[in-house]
Every structure is written in structure tokens, then in C-alpha cells.
Amino acid sequence: MAAVENDSNFVWERAFVYNMARLRKMRGMSQNELANRLTAKGLPFYQATVQRVENGERSVRLDEACVIAELFEVSLDAMMTNFEGPMETASYSVDRVRRFAGSLVDAGQEDFGEFLNEFEILSITFDEMLTASGHKATSELSWLAAWLIKCGWVIESWIDVERYANGLTVKSGDWHEAHVTMVEAWTELQWLQDESVEMWQVLPEKERPWFLADLDPIELQRWIIGRSSGEHSEAP
Structure with missing residues (x-):
């Protein structure tokens, strides 16, 4: 994944970063806890790494995206889709189902x-x-x-x-x-x-x-x- 930009070509990456932060907060996880869980899955992340990703200051590689999606038990498609309002919840639930x-x-x-x-x-x-x-x-x-x-x-x-x-x-x-x-x-x-x-x-x-x-x-x-x-x- 390339670094997050404002260009519409990177809307899917902005959605991934947004959903990563949203799901982390929904699960009641701190950035440090998320980093520890990813490290336990073989992805060496630190709290600062998570912070930089969520701030759009660091790109996410494909292998990293797969591990993050797996940790949250959602598909990559769902992680890269950005809905608003009730559709956000519906999309997440459909993916989980x-x-x-x-x-x-x-x-x-x-x-x-x-x-x-x-x-x-x-x-x-x-x-x-x-x-x-x-x-x-x-x-x-x-x-x-x-x-x-x-x-x-x-x-x-x-x-x-x-x-x-x-x-x-x-x-x-x-x-x-x-x-x-x-x-x-x-x-x-x-x-x-x-x-x-x-x-x-x-x-x-x-x-x-x-x-x-x-x-x-x-x-x-x-x-x-x-x-x-x-x-x-x-x-x-």
C-alpha cells in the first residue's frame, strides 16, 4: 500500500486506515494493545507504528493489511470500504456474518x-x-x-x-x-x-x-x- 494521499485513487487506503482505527476503538483497544496483538501474530508493530498509520504518516503493506484484517476478523474488502452512518454498521455486520x-x-x-x-x-x-x-x-x-x-x-x-x-x-x-x-x-x-x-x-x-x-x-x-x-x- 502506498502512503495515504488526498487523491481519489487512494480512497481505498484512506478507508482501510479509517476502519483500522474505528475497529480498534470499537474493541476498546489502545494503540499499544493493538501493536502487541499484531506482534503476537508475527507482525512487529509498536504503538508509534499504529499511531503513524492512523495519522496517515505511514503506508501499510499488503501483508500487514492481511494480518490486521485477520485480527479484526473482517475481510480486506470490508476494510477498504468506507460507508457512513447506518451503512457503516450494516457493511461491517454483513462481512462478519x-x-x-x-x-x-x-x-x-x-x-x-x-x-x-x-x-x-x-x-x-x-x-x-x-x-x-x-x-x-x-x-x-x-x-x-x-x-x-x-x-x-x-x-x-x-x-x-x-x-x-x-x-x-x-x-x-x-x-x-x-x-x-x-x-x-x-x-x-x-x-x-x-x-x-x-x-x-x-x-x-x-x-x-x-x-x-x-x-x-x-x-x-x-x-x-x-x-x-x-x-x-x-x-x-
Whole structure:
């Protein structure tokens, strides 16, 4: 970045310096504290450096601008945009929403990978129990099927969350390819909530998977514990 001048060509740099000072004050940071935080990020700044930048007496290099924007958790675009009045607040909030949406997707994908691993284990266990029972419905199978249905609802919800969250970021359009496996995994098990499947008809209505899946987790756990202990425990 070149030194701040009055020429209109440098309006973006004036905006950066203005937003740097504005965000520092909004966070309740002194110039010295900002300098210390930037130094901790590998950018050797001093209080005098911050003061000179805010006074327009020192230019800001591109690498420095990136670190400063990262510290304030805003994009370079937002740092170089200068709105006035309510639009200033709105622009800052929009930028933050977009950044947090991106973080939500990144963090969610990592945790969701672990979720899908456990979902796969549940699916394999269900298939093994189903084969062992000769494809005959049991309370245990119905209980496990109910949990698989609940997991399927989470998968469907997460697909929507990720799609719409990506719509706020530059990642829009990438979500589908990343989770084809997740969609296929749930698609293969959607028959569990099909009320016309003959296998489940031998069970009382309140013991069928789709009914149990509507119970909250504590009720569902109590139900299977009651069945396993020999107690007659109908679903609420």
C-alpha cells in the first residue's frame, strides 16, 4: 500500500486506515494493545507504528493489511470500504456474518465427518442384527432403526444448513460434491421410515421405527432399557 494521499485513487487506503482505527476503538483497544496483538501474530508493530498509520504518516503493506484484517476478523474488502452512518454498521455486520458462515461450514464439516463415521457403524450393526434375526422385526431392531432415522434427519438438516451457509460465502456451489457420500448413505436407509414396509407390521404401532424416532432421546433410551430388562415398557 502506498502512503495515504488526498487523491481519489487512494480512497481505498484512506478507508482501510479509517476502519483500522474505528475497529480498534470499537474493541476498546489502545494503540499499544493493538501493536502487541499484531506482534503476537508475527507482525512487529509498536504503538508509534499504529499511531503513524492512523495519522496517515505511514503506508501499510499488503501483508500487514492481511494480518490486521485477520485480527479484526473482517475481510480486506470490508476494510477498504468506507460507508457512513447506518451503512457503516450494516457493511461491517454483513462481512462478519459471511465470515462466521464460512467458519460454521469449515468446523461443521470436520465434526460432521466424525458423525458420519458413527452413523456408518450404526448402519453396519443394524445390517448384522437384521441378518441375524432372519429379517424379522424385533424391539431392538426397531429401536436401532429409530436412531438411524434420527441420524437421517440430521443429515438432511445439515445439507440445508451447509448449502445456505455456503450461499453467504465464496464457497457457494461446492457443498454438493463434498457430501454425495452422506446423501447416498441416508438414501439407502430411508426405507426404515416407510410405513408400508411389511416387516414392521408385526410390531405394535407404538413400537415401529417411525413412531419411536419421534420420541426424545431420553424417552427412547428408557424404552429400550425397559424392554431389555424384561419390563413391559410401551412407548409414550
